[in-house]
Amino acid sequence: MPVKASDIQKILPEGGKKNCKECGLATCFAFAMKLANAGIALEKCTYLAPESKAELEDMLMAPIRQVVLGQGSRQVVLGEEEVMYRHQKTFMRQPAFAIQITDEETEAVWEEKIAKLGWQFERLGKVSRIDLVALHSRGSNGDKYLQMVRQAMSGTDAGLILSAADAATLLAAYEACKSRDPLVCVTPENVAALAPRLDKQAAVCARAAGLESLAALVDKLKEAGLERLIIDPGSLTLRDLVRDQTLIRRGALQHKFRAFGYPTAFFAVDAAPDLSQQLLLAAAAVAKYAGVIVVEDLTLDLFQILATQRQDIYTDPRVPPTVESKVYAFNEAGRSAAVLVTTNFALTYYAVAGEAENSK
Ligand code: SF4
Structure with a gap:
């Protein structure tokens, strides 16, 4: 408003x-x-x-703050949403997809998943990528976690998410990759140990089970001077996901409840053990306000489906998707080349352009 x-x-x-x-x-x-x-x-x-x-x-102050994750060409801008429903105006910032690797997986699996951060999927003239890599420590082997963090740093320039049950392990990883401006996951259990040790400019994902705990955790982080927040209410089912994300958006926009005035996260990876269930939940999270969505893995075709859904929902409904009306040349076409005439509606243009490009 x-x-x-x-x-x-x-x-x-x-x-x-x-x-x-x-x-x-x-x-x-x-x-x-x-x-x-x-x-x-x-x-x-x-x-x-x-x-x-x-x-x-x-x-x-914007009811939902802007938070930028990652660096350079891999920056992801989140937040600044102004409406509950897309038809009221437009959704501003498309969610970031993150793929998770853990210290219980092998180096070969890390390498395989990190390589997926290099995928590019072009549709309607826009390139989609997997935006972030979530580095999660399940074990107590801090050295192995550090090794995984370093492998991710050298293997991709995408943004990093750090999470670990052990605060000391998490802090060591934070120090090791601070130059990459990671998003650090903080919970009610480890906030006392972590908050005083993080830079005031650090990006923090506040993760708590339930909306009340989340609001209390956000207050603690703000008291510690940490304001660059992503918030996660810990939803574990489809019903909770839709309810929590809706209440957070409504609280921020309609009631100016400051503790909820941040982009949100949804860890599908914690909500379902099965990858296909995670992807269904991730699709619901794209539609229902999530800012960062973390899944265990993606195949290229499933990534393309999610990216297509994301692009469709985050296209401004007030602006028809068009391309500039002009002559486009394909495959070094000269003056004697055949000319295809089509509308400048983007879906039509890109379908025709793809065929023209492949007609060598
Ligand atoms: S806004 Fe402030 S500076 Fe401007 S005219 Fe009013 S009192 Fe003066």
Whole structure:
């Protein structure tokens, strides 16, 4: 819900009637209008009392924060969602897919899964990839976990997720890959040991069983100065997934409940032992608001199905999918080449373009 200029004006100096023009605008209301549209910095008004400034900052804050994971060309931007339903506007940030490797698997399996982070699937002119690799320690062998983290670092430039039951193992891995800005999983059980040892800028996935525990964990992380959060309510069934993700989105957007104002995660890998069940749950998570979705493995065809679903849901329904209307040349076509005429509707164009490319 956009903030109204009239609501902002009431908080400005002298109830928005000071009109001193020192911010460069003719009236306080003009300043309020610009502020509502993120067109001017709050600091331009130097007469704001600290409590009024804090109130305005809270009012203007996005209901669901933006969180960026990964680096360089593998960056994933999450959050900033504004609506419950896609037809109201559009869903902004498509979820990131993560594939999990564990320290109970062999090095050969690590290598095979890490190689999948290099897959690229192009559809309608957009490239999809598996975005992140989740590195999970099940055992107590910290050295093996570190070896796995290092293998992932050298094998892919995709973003990393770290999780381990043992806090010391997790901290050692965090130190080893800090330069890659990993997402560190923190739970109510290990928050006391981890929160003081993580950089304030660290990306943290708050994982708790149930919404109340999650809200309490988020508060603890914020108290520790950690604000770059992804939140996971620990849903283990399809029903819980839909309920939890819906309540979180509703809490953030409709009730401005700050503890839920972050992108969410869904660990399908913990919800079902069977890969096919995980993929069905992952598909539901794509449709129902999840920001990061972790599965045990993917085959190329199943990844393409999930990526297609993701692209369809996260395409802006207000903008018809089209390509620029112009002449496109394939296979070094010259002036005597055959000309195919088609519409610029993207699905049609890319179907025809694929055939033209393969017609050598
Ligand atoms: S500087 Fe502040 S008080 Fe002065 S006109 Fe601008 S908003 Fe109003």
